[in-house]
Amino acid sequence: xxxxxxxxxxxxxxxxxxxxxxxxxxxxxxxxxxxxxxxxxxxxxxxxxxxxxxxxxxxxxxxxxxxxxxxxxxxxxxxxxxxxxxxxxxxxxxxxxxxxxxxxxxxxxxxxxxxxxxxxxxxxxxxxxxxxxxxxxxxxxxxxxxxx
Numbered sequence: 001x002x003x004x005x006x007x008x009x010x011x012x013x014x015x016x017x018x019x020x021x022x023x024x025x026x027x028x029x030x031x032x033x034x035x036x037x038x039x040x041x042x043x044x045x046x047x048x049x050x051x052x053x054x055x056x057x058x059x060x061x062x063x064x065x066x067x068x069x070x071x072x073x074x075x076x077x078x079x080x081x082x083x084x085x086x087x088x089x090x091x092x093x094x095x096x097x098x099x100x101x102x103x104x105x106x107x108x109x110x111x112x113x114x115x116x117x118x119x120x121x122x123x124x125x126x127x128x129x130x131x132x133x134x135x136x137x138x139x140x141x142x143x144x145x146x147x148x
Contacts, residue, residue, distance in 0.1 A: 059087065
């Protein structure tokens with residue numbers, strides 16, 4: 001064990017034992033990114049955009065746990081909880097007042113699986129569509145009028 005001084009003991013006593021990758025744990029509702037099968041944003045949970053992907057992931061990964069952001073209203077979480085019950089997956093509501101995250105729900109293992117893509121691909125497609133819409137927006141139409 002490294003040489004520890006009194007300040008280290010006091011800090012640990014006041015704030016608790018430091019966990020590795022603490023910022024990552026705060027972002028992903030108490031788990032590490034390397035353990036996640038699927039992560040849904042609060043917006044995706046509230047609009048049920050990722051419910052089909054969540055169901056697929058639950059079918060393929062039966063020994064997982066669903067972590068749900070406690071800051072999302074209960075009425076938006078009903079379908080996610082029903083899916084968890086249907087596939088016999090335990091779920092836990094995580095409410096951390098100290099951190100603010102955009103993650104609404106996480107399907108996770110207790111060990112590392114290192115899945116590369118944990119977010120829905122829809123977000124990227126929608127962002128690309130919005131960029132395309134911006135190019136055909138009002139200013140683009142005016143530019144086309146003056147360039148012709």
